[in-house]
Amino acid sequence: GAVVSQHPSRVICKSGTSVKIECRSLDFQATTMFWYRQFPKQSLMLMATSNEGSKATYEQGVEKDKFLINHASLTLSTLTVTSAHPEDSSFYICSAPDSKSLQETQYFGPGTRLLVL
């Protein structure tokens, strides 16, 4: 199946700093990528839909100025958590659908564990 990479896998930062997370589709082009947040033992919460060449679409309750998304190319989307606080500590996962596949499969990245001290 298609491969999606995510970097970094883990990050620890001080409160008030910004953290950038990269999501790459390695062997296919993704005009759309999804960013999720998952708290321990909870479901995936969709934060935003990243669209190549246009603005991201944010879900209700997600601050677009705090979670900056840039979809600069057909293989790369970035999520920047600005002025991170301890409550932003979570598991962030991206996914990308392979539009050329027969099934609308979402391929998930391995996730990024963010810990804000």
Place this chain on the structure above:
Amino acid sequence: GQQVMQIPQYQHVQEGEDFTTYCNSSTTLSNIQWYKQRPGGHPVFLIQLVKSGEVKKQKRLTFQFGEAKKNSSLHITATQTTDVGTYFCAGKRTNAGKSTFGDGTTLTVKP
């Protein structure tokens, strides 16, 4: 908005017992997908169902899509310890660009 409910939240079984998780949507779906997330890992695609009443099998796993395309189930026959993890359904409405995930069912298997 669309809601996708999944039950049960947790299921503990003895190895060899069967397991079923159910997914119900508040709206009619164009398709439903099932994912498995191992502890500490990320979700991995299992299958997609599209047709009303569709049944698909993958070895010990049986997936069903309801006639009304509003519910689905995943049944595992004779569970093994390798089946542990959280199983998520994700339903997509017609003409919607995104899927809505259920809360997941976490399966633990006692050897």
